[in-house]
Each structure stands twice: as C-alpha cells, then as structure tokens.
Amino acid sequence: xxxxxxxDLDALIANSGMGALVKGRQLxxxxxxxxxxxVFALDNWDPIGKAFVIARGIVGDIKGEVCVASPLxxxxxxLQTGQCLEQPDVSVPVWPVKVxxxxxxxNTTA
Numbered sequence: 001x002x003x004x005x006x007x008d009l010d011a012l013i014a015n016s017g018m019g020a021l022v023k024g025r026q027l028x029x030x031x032x033x034x035x036x037x038x039v040f041a042l043d044n045w046d047p048i049g050k051a052f053v054i055a056r057g058i059v060g061d062i063k064g065e066v067c068v069a070s071p072l073x074x075x076x077x078x079l080q081t082g083q084c085l086e087q088p089d090v091s092v093p094v095w096p097v098k099v100x101x102x103x104x105x106x107n108t109t110a
Contacts, residue, residue, distance in 0.1 A: 007020065028068070
C-alpha cells in the first residue's frame, strides 16, 4: 500500500468535512472524534449533483449509519462504504485512512 500524508489531525474540524487534494484526486475528509475510526475519506465528487461538494455536506447518523448529506440534493452517503442510502445503486469511492502520531494518512491506491 502507498500511504500519503494529508495533514495534521488538528488541522481538521471536529464533526465536519474538509477537502483535500491527494495525488490529483479531490477527497472529502471527515473527522468524527467520537467514532472509531475517527477520520473518514470519500471522493469529494457528488455523482448525483455532478459537482465536487461532498466535503461541504452535513454529517449525521441515519439508523446507526454514520453518513454525510450532500449539500446539493441532500442524498446521504455512508462514511464507511460510500453507498447512497436513498439510491443503493449509487456510491462514491471511500479510501483507507490511518492516524499516526497526530498525522492523517490516506491510501488512494487501495
């Protein structure tokens, strides 16, 4: 696996999303300090709204599934699987994340 350092953990805002450019790919990082894992990485591209906006979505929980609501048409995407909860045939890629010594690392080749 090829891990890429993205940022320090303290650069992320708790319970919110932030965009990051990793190896030419736009990602949406979400830091949820009460979850395990605490950091999730999804593609920033909303396949329904056709725009790079997922990082600006609102995080929440639907029936125990931690998700983000796209700011465009409000579809919810699982932070763990990327699957759209309203349209199961639609999903966004998710990427492995690890936090080591206060640094956030993402593997975009997995």
